[in-house]
Amino acid sequence: MGRIFAGAVAALFLAAGGLFWWQGRASNETVPQPLIGAPPPPAIENLPEGDPDAVGEAPPMPGEASSQSREQKRFGRYDRNRDGVITRIEMMGSRVKAFKALDRNNDNLLSFEEWAVTTSDRFATADANGDGKLTPAEFATTAPKRAAAPRCKC
Template identity: 55%
Template sequence: MTKFAAGASAMLLMMTAGLFVWMGAHSQDNLIPEAPPPPEKVETEGLPEAIFDDETIGPQPPTPPKAYKASREERRFNRYDRNRDEIVTRLEMMSSRTKAFKALDTDGNNLLTFEEWAVATSDRFTGADRDGNGALTRVEFRTTRPKRTASKCKC
């Protein structure tokens, strides 16, 4: 019971102190400074005025050319083609992807052309399209995901 009485009296004491602080802050005069007078109006007589006509504005700038929108496969191919010579070499492929590179390089010349890349992708799509209707359902699309291997932690 003494703890309750001590807590209640401490709370009453804190409320009284807060009341005194609030009353003291409220009684102070907060003077707001007056705003400065507005600036005087400047005379604009004698100043030149701009005339906007075709001679002063000039001709319209040329419209920029339309940017070529690369397909998804071309963007993927370009990620590997570092020197932009339209050929992906073994050095340009990541070293962990050597096995995949050899599978895509059908003529075995250690050069991967866009056609070889596109044929492999088309074959992958055809293999996933089980019903042969030219469209992948969610279940069919899920089969195109690369197989995950157990990753080794390099902690």
């Protein structure tokens, strides 16, 4: 019984000590003060003037347009290490999302063999010079065929 009581007292002392230590550290954190004699922050100049009669907040600024083409973006998704070529491992690693297309026997289970054979064949077909790497031009041949847009029945 004495050991249990001593253990409980020790646990309380440890918890209280930790609490006091934690509170002490929190009170020691100070807000940084500006240095005395430091130059003031630079003034912002040449800001556009707003309409004084405008109501509400300004609309959000439009984002910058990407200078990459669709194929360059698609190539970039596969080129994980950004070295300008797609290796077999990079190509196969990103094909996991094509599960349904790779499941040949439609059992909703993708065996490694189903996945690896289809992906490896696709890579081999795209690798025209057989060097084991896809250049951007070779990779462009792997693009999925786009469905024709439905015609308007006006």
